[in-house]
Amino acid sequence: MNRPYIICHMVTSLDGKVTGEFLSKDECAEACQVYYEINRNLKSNGFICGRITMEGSFTGGYYPDLSRYEPVRHGCGLKTDFVLDDMTGFYAVAFDPKGKLGWGSNRIIDPDGDPGYDGAQIIEVLTEQVDERYLAYLESMEIPYIFAGEDEIDVELALFKLKNIIGCETLLLEGGSVVNGYFQRADVIDELSLVVAPIVAGKDDKPLFTDSSLADFELVNAEKNGTNLVLNYKRKK
Numbered sequence: 263m264n265r266p267y268i269i270c271h272m273v274t275s276l277d278g279k280v281t282g283e284f285l286s287k288d289e290c291a292e293a294c295q296v297y298y299e300i301n302r303n304l305k306s307n308g309f310i311c312g313r314i315t316m317e318g319s320f321t322g323g324y325y326p327d328l329s330r331y332e333p334v335r336h337g338c339g340l341k342t343d344f345v346l347d348d349m350t351g352f353y354a355v356a357f358d359p360k361g362k363l364g365w366g367s368n369r370i371i372d373p374d375g376d377p378g379y380d381g382a383q384i385i386e387v388l389t390e391q392v393d394e395r396y397l398a399y400l401e402s403m404e405i406p407y408i409f410a411g412e413d414e415i416d417v418e419l420a421l422f423k424l425k426n427i428i429g430c431e432t433l434l435l436e437g438g439s440v441v442n443g444y445f446q447r448a449d450v451i452d453e454l455s456l457v458v459a460p461i462v463a464g465k466d467d468k469p470l471f472t473d474s475s476l477a478d479f480e481l482v483n484a485e486k487n488g489t490n491l492v493l494n495y496k497r498k499k
């Protein structure tokens with residue numbers, strides 16, 4: 263396989279939603295703990311999140327003052343990937359097409375020091391829509407970046423590069439709904455790992471996949487964990 267093996271790991275409500283208020287309710291607290299426990303035990307080279315999830319969980323909306331940076335020109339108008347000499351480790355891969363995320367460090371600083379996230383080396387996946395001064399900012403922070411697409415991120419190209427340039431064999435896809443939907447439509451989700459919390463979400467909350475396409479999965483395991491159901495599925499080939 264010329265891309266990493268992808269496990270989509272998520273907490274869902276009883277009605278299959280993954281975003282919104284239900285996640286912060288007491289009824290969902292145990293599900294979140296089970297989710298983090300499973301996350302720590304899944305063997306992978308890192309995790310992928312969409313720009314909105316990264317902002318909510320790790321950057322808190324910080325953005326650098328780009329006027330302090332000179333545009334990075336890689337010649338002929340082509341955007342060139344930037345990687346570090348030593349690219350071994352555990353990665354936090356941000357799907358951030360326009361370069362909207364501001365990082366205070368080139369590694370994830372998890373407030374709880376959770377080893378499933380804390381210390382992960384950040385990698386930005388960008389499109390050609392990015393401001394070239396943002397590239398200079400990333401380089402000054404020693405944050406690697408790869409290009410995959412003109413307007414939208416080409417998921418298959420991004421995964422090809424994550425395997426062949428960075429060396430990722432397995433990655434967790436950890437939301438939210440929009441990035442999960444891009445992966446589902448590209449048919450690159452090999453496994454689903456779901457923690458179903460005993461709660462129904464609100465009407466405006468988003469499903470596991472935004473804009474999904476028809477696909478079938480095979481149930482591999484189902485077990486009760488406290489008040490939650492833990493489900494594992496593999497993509498039927």
Ligand SMILES: NC(=O)c1ccc[n+]([C@@H]2O[C@H](COP(=O)([O-])OP(=O)(O)OC[C@H]3O[C@@H](n4cnc5c(N)ncnc54)[C@H](OP(=O)(O)O)[C@@H]3O)[C@@H](O)[C@H]2O)c1
Binds near residue numbers: 315316318417438441
């Ligand atoms: N239940 C769970 O286990 C779980 C896990 C993680 C997150 N969440 C929840 O999910 C919510 C956020 O989910 P969300 O669906 O709103 O957003 P999201 O998937 O986190 O991020 C979506 C954004 O990522 C960028 N993006 C991702 N893939 C792209 C592609 N292929 N091409 C172009 N752009 C791409 C776009 O950024 P731009 O907007 O910059 O173009 C897009 O708007 C959070 O509130 C969080 O609480 C839940």
